[in-house]
Ligand SMILES: Cc1cc2nc3c(=O)[nH]c(=O)nc-3n(C[C@H](O)[C@H](O)[C@H](O)COP(=O)(O)OP(=O)(O)OC[C@H]3O[C@@H](n4cnc5c(N)ncnc54)[C@H](O)[C@@H]3O)c2cc1C
């Protein structure tokens with residue numbers, strides 16, 4: 352039956368040194384592959400030699416992660432891709448307590464992208480620590496925990512709760528456009544952003560990534576505020592606030608009226624902002640916004656991103672992260688790039 | 700029952716009513732692992748339409764490794780799919796969702812409009828005594844297939860041209876259709892009415908729900924419905940239609 356599949360199960364040949372793989376360096380394909388299932392988890396055979404990068408002292412075996420909120424905590428996509436092939440898994444925003452999120456419809460397709468107003472539905476930090484962190488620690492990948500909150504105290508509570516957990520980095524979402532208090536108050540205000548960065552940094556044991564909103568006039572002002580507050584890295588962009596109207600029903604396409612636009616339609620804006628921030632601050636950048644393929648990923652890196660996150664593209668192709676990794680490798684081989692760090696910010 | 704994504708080959712496609720198409724795909728593992736009430740995600744080739752289109756399995760042929768989908772053209776994606784011809788390729792992910800929890804109890808299968816297709820596969824899989832109740836606006840479709848199934852078929856139509864004039868519940872009352880469990884798929888107002896009917900008559904009912912989807916596999920939390928029980932994912936009474944559903948017990952969800 353295997354010949355019918357166009358995506359074959361393969362094992363990852365990871366030459367990583369993070370120690371979660373077994374002796375011969377071959378990772379077991381993980382997931383629900385018991386005998387009765389025809390589980391087809393795709394991995395990659397490429398070697399990640401020359402693809403290692405570093406964010407705030409945390410080593411990534413390759414520069415590809417997933418964008419928060421598009422990949423859950425990895426469990427669902429783990430049925431499709433070997434999570435150990437990723438440089439990191441970035442989890443859905445988690446708050447101090449469970450959040451129910453917005454009314455439906457929560458999403459709408461837009462030309463070359465989508466609009467979402469999920470409203471940060473999440474199980475809260477307790478369930479996350481009990482269930483999602485141990486699950487992800489079965490894989491040989493970094494864990495980036497995306498944190499959301501309504502007040503500064505909420506963020507600090509989550510960060511403190513994570514202090515002794517086995518996760519590599521914290522991404523502070525101060526830019527969700529879909530929740531009235533989902534950090535959006537901090538998003539466009541440099542003083543508030545600097546203050547929350549300081550507050551979180553004071554309690555955090557892991558390096559802090561501040562995730563910036565693109566819904567501002569000058570992104571560099573915000574990046575500088577995060578840097579002044581002591582951030583270790585910056586990620587951008589979150590979604591752009593948009594609106595879609597269903598003309599037949601004379602109503603908004605998402606219940607929240609407005610939603611965050613993501614996908615390839617926003618990519619040029621994201622690349623421009625990554626470039627501007629790369630030239631305004633010294634912090635490493637995790638770049639995202641519409642990455643669909645390896646060319647897009649390399650474009651973000653050349654603009655100044657050290658790591659790239661793939662979001663909406665996962666909905667179109669659950670294997671996209673692996674396709675991007677293979678594409679980057681091929682690009683490096685073809686262009687004679689020995690170390691991926693060469694291209695980070697190479698376009699001035 | 701794990702899902703996969705494949706490039707499927709079109710075996711044939713026929714228009715079976717105004718704007719309604721029947722598509723048969725050679726779908727290997729997707730067919731082999733599937734059961735009634737599950738669905739697949741179909742992907743557009745046009746890069747401006749990024750999100751998958753969820754379509755229910757209308758028939759599953761495990762021996763041939765084929766699936767049959769019956770869908771109505773309502774927008775860009777379904778319009779593109781309606782142009783597929785024998786030998787064409789299309790990306791498919793599935794089987795997705797839980798499917799009906801089939802019980803050996805006297806069953807009433809209710810399909811309304813474009814909710815009818817999944818009832819065909821369910822009718823084929825259910826080996827117990829069953830009645831099938833179908834609701835149409837005006838034009839009928841899939842009737843020949845339904846009539847081939849063992850079990851009575853009752854029809855309601857809004858214009859009254861076929862069967863009882865009115866809703867599926869009017870047909871159930873008119874023909875005094877009896878059963879111990881209802882399986883239903885169709886528009887939300889119909890499902891609401893069936894839910895009430897099942898409660899009033901102390902009947903078990905399973906309802907197949909619909910919502911806009913992005914991932915189709917339970918990761919993005921786009922497709923939730925209000926549930927009476929705490930959900931397993933976020934513990935906030937929001938079940939994911941794509942993963943925990945699309946089929947729910949009537950008492951499990953609020954409509
Ligand atoms: C579990 C499930 C099973 C379904 N089974 C069938 C079936 O067997 N036959 C059938 O004809 N239709 C079915 N539908 C509805 C079908 O998914 C939509 O009609 C289809 O997605 C419309 O796509 P479009 O590009 O033509 O329309 P557009 O309006 O252009 O679509 C725009 C976006 O909205 C989404 N969308 C639009 N209408 C719906 C809808 N009713 N439900 C969910 N998403 C929608 C699309 O997927 C797309 O992302 C099912 C829906 C669900 C959730």
Ligand SMILES: Cc1cc2nc3c(=O)[nH]c(=O)nc-3n(C[C@H](O)[C@H](O)[C@H](O)COP(=O)(O)O)c2cc1C
Nearest residue numbers: 418419420444467524588589613614640641662663
């Ligand atoms: C459905 C959905 C849910 C998201 N949830 C979150 C979230 O919880 N936290 C967050 O910081 N960003 C969230 N985002 C934003 C993404 O992480 C990312 O910044 C944005 O989508 C741009 O990348 P993309 O175009 O590759 O999707 C979400 C995006 C989508 C589409």
Ligand code: FES
Nearest residue numbers: 913915919920941
């Ligand atoms: S569509 Fe993503 S959770 Fe259901």
